[in-house]
Amino acid sequence: AQRVTQPEKLLSVFKGAPVELKCNYSYSGSPELFWYVQYSRQRLQLLLRHISRESIKGFTADLNKGETSFHLKKPFAQEEDSAMYYCALRRMNRDDKIIFGKGTRLHILP
């Protein structure tokens, strides 16, 4: 069965420090990986997806198939990065459903 694991419920980082939100997955097929973000009082929205290889708001994530990981990184945290972050996996070539991890709350300290 497929699973997405985010080991940290809460991550506190000082402004200007590097950020790394961890995500590991298990899926025997070919996955597509995403990071979704929910800022305070806003709806859940896409931050980035691995196939686009973009950097959004300074965040990047590289799919490591050997380690089955898709960690989210940013070199210098900003206060506006405080939010709830969810890693998600799509089951490609099956029903294309997207499953989510439990989320990590990122708190940027001034």
Place this chain on the structure above:
Amino acid sequence: ETGVTQSPTHLIKTRGQQVTLRCSSQSGHNTVSWYQQALGQGPQFIFQYYREEENGRGNFPPRFSGLQFPNYSSELNVNALELDDSALYLCASSPMAGELFFGEGSRLTVL
């Protein structure tokens, strides 16, 4: 361009009752997915509809059912409500195999 809208935003029901939640998809999207988000948890996949047919289901009992209409709007129905059904229910629309666009959710409280 109109985003995904859900109704009602909040509702309270008692055990054993039935509830219907509604979702209007974003224009041009033919796929709708429903998620249950309990407090402190990530969204749990309930099911997905593509062109009015269910084409994926999570680990939810049959008392959770849905519909997608020709205009791609959707309903989630839950029968015989239980206390554990209390949660935020999220609807998300997408073009097939595309990015999910979420609504703000319907918060259901079961007493």
